[in-house]
Amino acid sequence: MSKLDDAIGVYLRHLAIEKGSAKNTLKAYKADLQRYSDFLVTKSISAPEQITESHIQAFVIFLGATDGLISTSIARVLAAVRGLHRFWLFEGITSQDAAAPIKPPKSPRNIPTAISIEAVERLLSAAGPDALTSSYTAEIGLAQVDPSRVRNRALLELLYATGARVSEVVNLDLDDLLDPTLIRLFGKGSKERVVPVGKYAQAALDAYLVRARPFLVSKNTGTPALFLNQRGSRLSRQSVWQIISDAAADADLDSEISPHTLRHSFATHLLEGGADVRVVQELLGHASVATTQIYTLVTVDRLREIYATAHPRARR
Numbered sequence: 001m002s003k004l005d006d007a008i009g010v011y012l013r014h015l016a017i018e019k020g021s022a023k024n025t026l027k028a029y030k031a032d033l034q035r036y037s038d039f040l041v042t043k044s045i046s047a048p049e050q051i052t053e054s055h056i057q058a059f060v061i062f063l064g065a066t067d068g069l070i071s072t073s074i075a076r077v078l079a080a081v082r083g084l085h086r087f088w089l090f091e092g093i094t095s096q097d098a099a100a101p102i103k104p105p106k107s108p109r110n111i112p113t114a115i116s117i118e119a120v121e122r123l124l125s126a127a128g129p130d131a132l133t134s135s136y137t138a139e140i141g142l143a144q145v146d147p148s149r150v151r152n153r154a155l156l157e158l159l160y161a162t163g164a165r166v167s168e169v170v171n172l173d174l175d176d177l178l179d180p181t182l183i184r185l186f187g188k189g190s191k192e193r194v195v196p197v198g199k200y201a202q203a204a205l206d207a208y209l210v211r212a213r214p215f216l217v218s219k220n221t222g223t224p225a226l227f228l229n230q231r232g233s234r235l236s237r238q239s240v241w242q243i244i245s246d247a248a249a250d251a252d253l254d255s256e257i258s259p260h261t262l263r264h265s266f267a268t269h270l271l272e273g274g275a276d277v278r279v280v281q282e283l284l285g286h287a288s289v290a291t292t293q294i295y296t297l298v299t300v301d302r303l304r305e306i307y308a309t310a311h312p313r314a315r316r
Helices: 003-018 023-042 053-065 071-091 117-127 147-162 166-170 199-217 237-250 259-272 277-284 294-310
Strands: 177-179 182-186 192-196
Touching (some): 023 053, 053 071, 117 147, 117 237, 147 166, 147 237, 166 259, 259 277
Antiparallel strands (some): 182 192
C-alpha cells in the first residue's frame, strides 16, 4: 500500500471512529476517494505532499470529461476530496491545503416538479379508501378488508400532509406519533422536527392502526415500525416507490410520480396558499431558507401563467 493510500485510510478511520459517520456516508466517501487515488496514480503521485492545486483541477475536469459525471456528482466527489485535504493539513500530513482554492462546478437550478391538488387527490384515491367518506366502511368492511390498501392510503396521506422525505416516513416508529395531530420526524443528520398532521391523514392513520397494522404485525410481533410490509417487517424505500408508482398508474397520471413529488407538491401548495417561506422551511426540515426558496420560483411561474391567461392586456 502506498503512502497516499495510507493517508486516505487514516482519514476514513477518522470519519468512522471520531466523527461517527454513517455506514452509507463512509461507503460513498471511500468510493469517491478511491476514484481520486486512482486518478493520482496515473499522474505518478504516490504521497499527499506531491499533490498540487493543478492536479485537483485536472481531476475535476477528468470527472466530467472522462467519467461523464454531472455537476452535482462532481460536487459530491469534490466535497470528499476537500474534506480529505483539510484533514491532512490539520493533522500535519501536508503543509498546505491544495484543494482549498478549488470550487465545485455550479449546478443547474432544478425546479421541483409538483402536481396539482386535483392530481394529488386522484393519486390518493387510487392508493386506497378515504376514511372520511361514507363509503369507507363498506369498502373495508371486516369481511373485505385489504390491509395493504389501507396502509397505502395512510402512507400517501402522511407524505402529502407533512412533506416528509421517504426515508423519514419508512423510519417512523409508533412512538413518533406524538398525538393524533403531531408527528416526529428525523431528517438529515438525525435532526428532529415535529410537524402537524391534517385531518385526512389523521383519519387514514387511525384506520391503518386499527384495521390494517394488527393484521400485518401478527406475522412479526414486536416491531416498533409504523409502516409494515406483508411479512410484518418495516416497509422499505423501494416498496414506497412501487406503491406510489402503482397508484399513479391506476390514477392515469401521465407524469412520473415519486415520493419526492408529494414533498414538492406539499411545499408548492402551501406557498400558493399563502404560507410563509420560513414556516415551509421548518416543516420541510431545510437547514437553510435558500433551499426552500426554490419552491417560490414554482409559484412565481404559476402566477405568470395565470396572469398571461387572465389579464386582458397580457394576451396578444
